[in-house]
Amino acid sequence: xxxxxxxxxxxxAILCAAGQNSxxxxxxxxxxxxxxxxxxxPEYLFKTELNFxxxxxxPQIIKQKEVLEFINPFLKENELSNCPNRTVELLLQCLYxxxxxxxIEPKKLQxxxxxxxxxxxxxxxxxxxxxxxxxxxxxxxxPYAVKNYLSSxxxxxxxxVLKSKGPTMVINNxxxxxxxxxxxxxxxxxxxxxxxxxxxxxxxxSKIAYIGFSNxxxxxxxxxxxxxxxxxxxxLGEGAGLTILTPYKKSIKSKGYILGYSCIADAYHxxxxxxxxxxxxxxxxxxxxxxxxxxxxxxxxxxxxTGTIANDYSEAxxxxxxxxxxxxxxxxxxxxxxxxxAAGAIEAIWxxxxxxxxxxxxxxxxxxxxxxxxxxxxxxxxNITLKGPIGISQSxxxxxxxxxxxxxxxEQ
Amino acid sequence: xxxxxxxxxxxxxxxxxxxxxxxMLRRADEYTNLCVVAAYEVLNEYNDIISTYxxxxxxxxxxxxxxxxxxxxxxxxxxxxxxESQGSPILFSHxxxxxxxxxxxxxxNFKGPIYSISSYTYPLIKALLTAIALLKQNLAKLxxxxxAEIESDLLNKGIYKLINYQNFSIPSYAIAWLLTNQNNxxxxxxxxxxxxxxxxxxxxxxxxxxxxDIIIKYHQxxxxxxxxxxxxxxxxxxxxxxxxxxxxxxxEINSNIIQITGYIYKNN
Numbered sequence: 001x002x003x004x005x006x007x008x009x010x011x012x013a014i015l016c017a018a019g020q021n022s023x024x025x026x027x028x029x030x031x032x033x034x035x036x037x038x039x040x041x042p043e044y045l046f047k048t049e050l051n052f053x054x055x056x057x058x059p060q061i062i063k064q065k066e067v068l069e070f071i072n073p074f075l076k077e078n079e080l081s082n083c084p085n086r087t088v089e090l091l092l093q094c095l096y097x098x099x100x101x102x103x104i105e106p107k108k109l110q111x112x113x114x115x116x117x118x119x120x121x122x123x124x125x126x127x128x129x130x131x132x133x134x135x136x137x138x139x140x141x142x143p144y145a146v147k148n149y150l151s152s153x154x155x156x157x158x159x160x161v162l163k164s165k166g167p168t169m170v171i172n173n174x175x176x177x178x179x180x181x182x183x184x185x186x187x188x189x190x191x192x193x194x195x196x197x198x199x200x201x202x203x204x205x206s207k208i209a210y211i212g213f214s215n216x217x218x219x220x221x222x223x224x225x226x227x228x229x230x231x232x233x234x235x236l237g238e239g240a241g242l243t244i245l246t247p248y249k250k251s252i253k254s255k256g257y258i259l260g261y262s263c264i265a266d267a268y269h270x271x272x273x274x275x276x277x278x279x280x281x282x283x284x285x286x287x288x289x290x291x292x293x294x295x296x297x298x299x300x301x302x303x304x305x306t307g308t309i310a311n312d313y314s315e316a317x318x319x320x321x322x323x324x325x326x327x328x329x330x331x332x333x334x335x336x337x338x339x340x341x342a343a344g345a346i347e348a349i350w351x352x353x354x355x356x357x358x359x360x361x362x363x364x365x366x367x368x369x370x371x372x373x374x375x376x377x378x379x380x381x382x383n384i385t386l387k388g389p390i391g392i393s394q395s396x397x398x399x400x401x402x403x404x405x406x407x408x409x410x411e412q
Numbered sequence: 413x414x415x416x417x418x419x420x421x422x423x424x425x426x427x428x429x430x431x432x433x434x435x436m437l438r439r440a441d442e443y444t445n446l447c448v449v450a451a452y453e454v455l456n457e458y459n460d461i462i463s464t465y466x467x468x469x470x471x472x473x474x475x476x477x478x479x480x481x482x483x484x485x486x487x488x489x490x491x492x493x494x495x496e497s498q499g500s501p502i503l504f505s506h507x508x509x510x511x512x513x514x515x516x517x518x519x520x521n522f523k524g525p526i527y528s529i530s531s532y533t534y535p536l537i538k539a540l541l542t543a544i545a546l547l548k549q550n551l552a553k554l555x556x557x558x559x560a561e562i563e564s565d566l567l568n569k570g571i572y573k574l575i576n577y578q579n580f581s582i583p584s585y586a587i588a589w590l591l592t593n594q595n596n597x598x599x600x601x602x603x604x605x606x607x608x609x610x611x612x613x614x615x616x617x618x619x620x621x622x623x624x625d626i627i628i629k630y631h632q633x634x635x636x637x638x639x640x641x642x643x644x645x646x647x648x649x650x651x652x653x654x655x656x657x658x659x660x661x662x663x664e665i666n667s668n669i670i671q672i673t674g675y676i677y678k679n680n
Contacts, residue, residue: 049496124509124530126481126567132488135566146570153532165613169538172479172509172528180527184542191545211496212487212504263525264468265517271505279523282468398505399514401526 001259002292006408007186007245008254011102012349015094016239016342017055018335022101025346026353028335029361032381035335038223038235046207052219055237055337056205061089067096074161084148086204086238087123090342091154094202094240095161102244106162114164115194117185118154119177119201120341124170127208158198166194172341175304176263176397177201178241179344179405183261189247200242201345209340210236216271224307224338225365226331227316227377234306237337241345256352259390259406260291266400272310277318279402280394284322291406293390298327298406300360300391302351303377305331306338307365311396316373318402323392328384329377330354334365344395348405351393355409358386415544418461418590421453424583436519439502440511442584443480443562447512448519450588451556455520458590462554467523471552473543474513474528475535475559477582482562483507512560524552534612535559540589547593560586 012022017037019025037055041048044059062068062083071092075082083089099106126132131145151157155168167188173180178201185199203209213219213236220233246252264286266279273280288295301323303315319329332350339346354360362382369377378384389409396402426445429437429452437445455462462470487503505511510528517526525546531538536559546552563584 121508124479125484125507126478127484129488132485132566133492135569136489136492140566140569140573143570143573146567147574150532150571150574153530156532159613167538167541167612168531169542170530172530173526174508174510184527187542187545187549187551191548193541193545208484208488208491208504211491211499212501212507214497215499215501215504217501263527265472265514265523265526267467267517267521267523269518270511270514282523286468397510398508399510399526399528400517401510401514 004248006248007189007258008248008252009243009256009352010246010252010254011098011244012255013094013097013101014241014346014349015090016336016339016346017057017237021097022349022353026350029332030383032362035223035364045205048207050214052214052221054205054235057238062093067093070096078151080151084152087202088152088157090204090240091202094242095158098242098244109162109164112195113166115166115185115188115197116155116158116168117171117181117199119171119181120154120203121174121177122203122206122209123154124172127206154202173401174397174399175340176344176395176401176403177341179395179403180263181345182258182348182405183263185245186258186261189245197245198242199245201342202240203238203339203341205236205238218308223365224334226305226307226333226363227312227369227373228366229368229370231307231312234308235337237339239339239342239346241342241349254410256410257408259408260287261405262286263401263403268400271398273314273396275314277314279400280318281322283402283404287404287406295323297388297390298323298392299386299388301327301329302347302393303329303331304394304396305333307333316375319375325374326376328360329375330360331363334363348393348407351391351407352409355389355391355407360384360386415547416592418458418592419454421450421588423449423586433519440515441480441483441506443483443560444512444515446584446586447558447560448515450558450586451516451520454588454590465554467521469524469553470522471524471546471555472513472516472522472526473539473557475539476530476561477532477535478561479509479530480507480562481564481567543591555591557589558586
């Protein structure tokens with residue numbers, strides 16, 4: 001392992017239905033209770049005729065006075081009365097938490113070249129239903145929705161709030177966006193495009209995505225059950241996960257490390273993964289090769305684990321083929337829902353927590369493993385001690401993307 | 413190790429494709445069709461070289477300001493017209509930003525990293541920076557960059573209302589750039605990408621930055637160079653690459669697009 005070629009994670013923050021911060025989320029995972037927060041969609045999110053439960057946060061994302069003070073200059077300078085949408089609210093709350101966690105003042109960042117890479121799906125889509133209805137009827141009175149849309153590029157918002165300089169990018173690799181954001185930021189750091197990077201993923205629970213996934217017949221009427229014989233589809237979720245990354249230096253106190261990353265295409269189907277996990281197998285293999293570690297060093301896998309048949313079989317086959325059937329595998333979707341563009345980032349941060357605590361909680365919702373799946377998927381209630389501080393977090397996506405990131409906990 | 417631009421192409425209509433490819437696009441929207449046409453234009457000429465790379469060495473980076481925005485509206489139409497439970501799953505899956513890159517990877521067997529990125533400013537530049545980083549780190553050997561937009565009446569009218577700028581429109585187009593390392597170069601005419609100097613600072617003016625990017629580059633060409641901290645140097649005559657394959661109208665659009673995406677070129 002070439003630690004000197006790794007990327008240090010010097011700060012992280014999570015916001016999702018399973019916890020308002022990383023510690024709370026991880027502790028709730030360890031409790032291994034049935035999810036109480038997988039519910040019908042409340043009106044404060046949107047009205048819908050459909051009835052698929054999902055994981056979501058409360059009506060108000062930003063509550064603290066300090067956070068409002070943090071974002072107010074940005075709103076004022078851009079002549080915005082409020083955050084353009086809920087995804088931006090999630091982003092800015094998480095950004096505030098990230099700076100607190102990393103103990104970094106924005107002014108300090110202004111002295112550096114800061115790369116900003118944010119993954120999202122919903123956050124880049126024009127989803128104002130009311131505005132579009134009026135447009136269909138020939139009415140364009142006030143272009144408020146267009147203004148909101150054009151003011152909501154997540155990476156540029158972070159740059160604007162921090163008043164930093166450096167390259168920014170939003171990654172739209174569907175459900176792998178969060179993992180790819182961390183991977184691309186690592187690439188930028190290694191290439192010298194920036195000194196420090198803010199990377200992660202953010203997505204709100206949007207009505208359009210909610211309806212779309214149900215139209216694709218991928219959503220479940222019950223809490224999801226990844227890798228379970230009684231699986232019945234996925235639950236959508238919402239959230240944000242952000243990290244601050246920097247090239248490895250012995251003097252820098254780190255929460256963990258990115259050792260390797262790979263993204264490989266299936267080139268198979270618009271929405272379904274390759275049934276034998278061909279792309280994912282290669283992504284795992286290349287990420288491990290980049291990390292310069294042995295396969296035996298992997299102590300756990302945080303799987304994409306959505307709870308759909310196609311994902312479960314494809315992912316399990318890829319894990320079994322590349323890592324064997326003994327490595328512990330967990331999915332956190334049973335406590336967070338599928339947070340789409342945020343999922344990969346949230347799960348990578350959670351994995352770092354697991355590796356630092358050398359504990360891997362079981363998969364909430366998994367009670368009876370599908371006998372066709374030959375991997376060590378941890379069932380609910382099966383918290384185990386990890387054999388080492390290195391693990392994998394992986395994501396699969398529409399469009400045939402497979403992304404894998406090799407992570408290591410901090411030095412003990 | 414230098415970065416070599418092998419070829420560029422532009423698609424402003426869905427054009428003619430071999431039947432085998434056209435069949436694979438039966439369900440695809442106009443945005444994806446344009447992207448595939450542009451990709452075909454650059455890849456077809458270099459089949460001999462491309463076939464020497466493994467599928468995993470070939471990467472796609474799709475860059476855009478707005479993505480397949482009209483497909484999203486068509487999906488909304490199905491929900492409004494037929495009800496939530498009858499929304500079109502095909503239109504929904506095609507409204508996702510990375511659908512086009514997924515099609516390209518399947519059609520041309522690109523199995524390396526595929527990225528879809530969006531930025532209201534300089535999307536192609538950002539794709540280019542990432543492509544060069546991938547090539548330098550030897551994480552890819554051949555990279556297809558696509559930059560594409562689709563004309564949107566809603567967006568055109570909304571932006572017109574916002575800034576009161578007449579005749580505003582972003583046309584439908586896709587351009588493709590094929591990049592590789594010098595080590596893998598060919599005897600065909602190419603350009604060496606000598607240097608990129610790009611500094612980005614949003615500077616608390618999200619909308620203004622975007623409008624500067626669109627308006628100045630489209631309509632006040634002479635001033636654009638002063639707005640951007642951007643300089644791309646090529647070592648050879650860039651005119652040959654962009655001019656040779658296009659008629660005058662297409663070249664005018666192509667040069668506009670170069671400006672839209674923030675390109676300034678110098679002939680050494």
